[in-house]
Amino acid sequence: xxxxxxxxxxxxxLLLIGGVPRDGSVLLLKRTQPRRFFASMxxxxxxxxxxxxxxxxxxxxxxxxxxxxxxxFTVLYRSNSLEYPRLGMAIPRKHxxxxxxxxxxxxxxxxxxxxxxxxxxxxxxVVLSKPGINRRSNSELLSCLERQWMRLVKQxxxx
Numbered sequence: 001x002x003x004x005x006x007x008x009x010x011x012x013x014l015l016l017i018g019g020v021p022r023d024g025s026v027l028l029l030k031r032t033q034p035r036r037f038f039a040s041m042x043x044x045x046x047x048x049x050x051x052x053x054x055x056x057x058x059x060x061x062x063x064x065x066x067x068x069x070x071x072x073f074t075v076l077y078r079s080n081s082l083e084y085p086r087l088g089m090a091i092p093r094k095h096x097x098x099x100x101x102x103x104x105x106x107x108x109x110x111x112x113x114x115x116x117x118x119x120x121x122x123x124x125x126v127v128l129s130k131p132g133i134n135r136r137s138n139s140e141l142l143s144c145l146e147r148q149w150m151r152l153v154k155q156x157x158x159x
Contacts, residue, residue, distance in 0.1 A: 052088030072144040085120040112145040
């Protein structure tokens with residue numbers, strides 16, 4: 001049985017080159033190189049430590065932080081003592097009765113945050129949704145979030 005091109009071998013595995021010889025001759029084996037791009041992908045991940053989970057952190061963001069708002073989202077922010085940003089979301093059931101709508105908004109916010117986390121720095125962020133945004137397309141919502149992140153960074157750098 002030879003190497004199936006659709007399957008990626010694990011890093012460090014022995015890779016059979018050319019297939020199985022019928023005459024019993026020596027097989028040519030090659031050790032695969034470990035994949036290096038996975039390490040670069042992890043820097044844009046959304047690990048558990050990047051989430052605001054403690055209710056006290058939410059309260060501090062609501063009371064002592066700044067605010068950036070547009071027609072779709074309001075982002076509350078405050079500085080934290082960490083080197084990375086943390087994200088919290090408040091997507092109320094009152095605005096989106098169906099769970100699938102709330103989950104879509106959360107997925108879009110997480111994805112946008114994941115892509116922009118290096119620019120956001122050491123801040124705690126809470127994203128609040130406004131009613132009626134479930135009628136907007138994903139691309140519209142992502143562009144709204146992109147503008148929010150850029151306004152937030154500019155506002156924080158000015159102060």
